[in-house]
Amino acid sequence: MEMTNQLNYLSTLIPEYIIIFFLMVIVFMDISKEKIAAKIPLVAMSGIFLAIIVAVIFSGNFYSTEKILDPNAIFVNDGFAFIFKFMVLASSLIMIYFFRHDEEVNSYKGRKGEFYILFYSMVLGMLLLASANDLISAYVALEVLSLPSYVAAGFLKRDNRSSEASLKYLLFGSAASGVMLFGISLIMLSVGSTSFASLTGIGTVIPADVLVVMGLLFIIGGFGYKISMVPFHFWAPDVFEGSPVSVTTFLSVSSKIAGVAVFARFVLSSISPELQTAGILDLGMNINSILVFFSIITMTVGNFTAIFQTNMKRLLAYSSIGHIGFIVAALACGSENGMLAIPTYLLIYTLMNFGAFLVILLIKSRINSEDIRDYKGLGYKMPFLSVMMVIFMVSLAGLPPTAGFWAKFYVFTAIMESKLYLLAIAAIFNTVVAVFYYFRILKTLYFEKSDSEEVLPILSTGNKTVLALLGVPLLILGIYFSPVIELARETLKIAGF
């Protein structure tokens, strides 16, 4: 019995072991001959592919029995962890495609291995985050993810903006992690344990203990910083603008998936079980009303600031803050439908953001600009790219018949069901505002005349295929949505929510 438990325990982290193994392989390849080092992207890709397969195979663990694991374990491998790990790994696979096409990153010849080592460490951190079931393990995983991120943001060391991004990220990050650690110590003080399982109900105790409330707020701050929730978002725009496009994509999509995973698990653990099923939030001061507040300011600040941006990366950075607001809104519902909405939203968020960033990357490699004013008339010069951009933007704006609409729809349903009408109104308002800046991009692409007549290099078939693989599912899921929600529901049911 003891033995099986141990084995089970070890098997929870099998995808992580694979990542660690390949991380070492890449380190050795990097220091060997150039010929071998050139194969790094291929090896990196196969490593992640292997991790996905193993993750899927070992997901069978939690299909068979209910709870084989100790609830106090510091890492768990339940359905909730699985769906997020799957998203993290799948998005990492796409990330490698990005790296290979990012000319800024590739211009540093001989540092390719270094880049993939950083990337693999980040993947490791994200996988651990998705499994973390203890404040300490969550903190360690967060640091495993953050430290390489600081370096990656400053990867273009000849570029001042990139170095600035790195430094800003580091300063904000270390402050946030310090605050979070302090929060953890406060919780430890009042609860006596750091396991998520022992947190049950602390988010809803009335009258609230000052220590607990402070601890909760500090920890929320730490997680909020990772997912760039307002008011912990100040690093995001500068870092996103300064970093190479591929790193920006990574920070705004993949690393947020992992951040949301651990944040959601933390919030869920701290709500009392009755509240989870009832979804009614008429209690005064509790973690849900705190989240409602954060959600409203996050989406409002994100969307309103995005209106004034002219740099595409910066614009998407703010727009992603707006989207995080929606995800936090789903989390704030504290209901099962809210939980269902989170992986759903993230999955679609990943598809459309990857698409949008890939378009930016490809346009940048052609016109060497990320400024929206240089996008004038590209709709006619690059028809395929622009049509895909339309799909991604419409989906980001959350309009039918794209999958983005369903993502929003689920959040709205969860909000209405929990009777959070103020949040509903804020969300509605933000949806309209968001449409304005997404459509301004389309307007620039199609309604304005291009300044130059130069003919731009056409897209390769590979690029077109990848774009279509990201865009067409958005349209198909926009019409037939059942698979995504079925998947989310299956895995979450197993997780016991």
Added chain:
Amino acid sequence: MSQFPYLSVLTFLPLIAALALIFVPAEKKNSIRYTALGVVIIQVLITVVMWMNFNFSLAGINDINGYQFIEKFDWIVLTGIPLIGTFKIEYFLGLDGLSMPMVILSSIIAFIAVISSWNIEDSTHKPNSSKGYFILLMILNTGTLGVFLALDFFMFYIFWELVLLPMYFLIGIWGGPRREYAAIKFFIYTLAGSVLILLAIIGLYLSAYESPEFKVHTFNMLNMMDAANFKPDSVMSVLNPGNFRFLAFLGLFIGFAIKIPLFPFHTWLPDAHVEAPTPISVVLAGVLLKMGGYAILRIIYPIFPEQVQEWMWWIACLGMINIVYGAYCALGQKDFKKLIAYSSVSHMGFVVLGIAALAKGGSTLGLTGGVLQMFNHGTVTAMLFLIVGVIYERTHKRGLDDFGGLSVQMPMYTGIVTLAFFAAFGLPGLSSFVSELMIFIGAFSTESIRTLTIISAIGIVMGAVYMLRALQKIFLGKPREEYNDLKDLTLREYIMFVPLAIIVIIFGIYPTPMLEIMNSSMTTLLDAVMK
């Protein structure tokens, strides 16, 4: 259900054509145009066949057995969702006496729009743009028909939104000088309305069951029309004293009012109309504005009868403001197209006044008049916008003061214009007269809104003033030399004007065919609201 799926074919044929057109090279202008033409001709034929097979005695509205050509399947079914249980969206299309006139109107206008778009590349100076244009026009066509046919609230919403996107691009790319501003303004206004509608839809969905016994939440509009189907303690139930029915009513009403457009949400309309290319103005005024009026009758009236009764006077009042204010603004316009746009605002006011003329056990004259006015306004305004298009294409001018004495240079054109103008201000013998008369009799006989009706009558006089003034300025007086070699109407232009002219004259003399379609539906609708 072995019967031929008329409604699906009618709705999705344009979408399929649009998908096919993607693979046609942009240079093959003719094959693109003829494909679009083929689609709209088939649509008109299907509509005619449906009209011939239409059972006039069936009412529809809140009774599924009263609908015709029904197509009803499960579209998305998810079981075991927490708290909600089964999540179900239906593919549910159906036709009754309320949607039939709108479907007829949409098919006709779609046909006219394609004919009028024939030389869109030349008239908007966008070479090789036919492909994108016709693809968007076809998607738009699917959207409008879907709105008129969908009976599942969710489907309705998808179609409602589907209309927005192509319209945005059609105005923004092929429009006039201030097209970008107009396009985004149109989009944001309508979208703001749409999200309000979405919230109301979710609220209704979470409250309504398929039936009191069969407790599955539903988007089916017909189920929402029966108060017994609502969960007693839910936010939309009449039995719940703290319900949000008024808020939902308000959200839906504002959402739909923006589309009509009702004062004070009308300001997008003049901009959109003035900047849109002619065929798009035609679709906008001819069909899109009707979506608002139709949705109020189809959704708000049967689902929120008590709110409608309570706020009837205010709805009529908004109608009255639209009539008088729209006409007043039209009086001051120097731009021909803007004048027509404001006249649209005024005429849609008649629709609202008509449908607000409700009385317990009263006549259905107001309601019938309102729907008939939507149909008539659709055809007449389409003509008016085409008229502006003809002169603008030839001279690139639209100011009322830029012309004079055109009747000598373009006699046939002037004939058509005179007919359309007279129809627009409701000359007896032409179609609008019938519907406006019905609206006024209906509204006047409804005691509570009698005063409003009397004030609204000013609108008719003002209508005659601005229309005749435009006629006089452009067509009468001394002919100007610079226009001596203007060509009169071409064959293509005859093809778009003559069918509309025939409709205007026939329904002016003999409106019975249209009225008998609506008759039983309107009676049922009145009973449903004033029960």
